[in-house]
Amino acid sequence: MIEDVRMAAAKIETAAFELFEESLGEEYRRVLKEKLGASENVERAVAGFETERTLDEGIYEWTLHLFLLDRAREFGVLGGPETIQAVELRGLGAVGQGRARFRDAHPPCRHCGIPLFERLAPRCQLCGGDLKQKVA
């Protein structure tokens, strides 16, 4: 059976979640490389921020299309509702849920504002800010 990936809301949500994590991981690797420069610790330091895709590639392609659509909508460059297909509207809902799940799993660091890669880490892996201390 050929599955229509455009209809698979749960998979689109997961793909969106993984794509957000993937780009967060890239951001961490980029910043850490900048910070550490060309030391031999760099490769070890950035290795922990590799993420994996768990679904078929077609789902990510469709989800990336939805990301573009979402951004176009955000900037108001899309026309009225007639320019968007029902299947895309449903997909955008799933992307929104993936984004909410991502925000839940990666709350922003209260020191630098960048989403934490590990929600329960004792300190921010980017700015080094202490996350155990309670805010008064």
Ligand SMILES: [Zn+2]
């Ligand atoms: Zn931070």
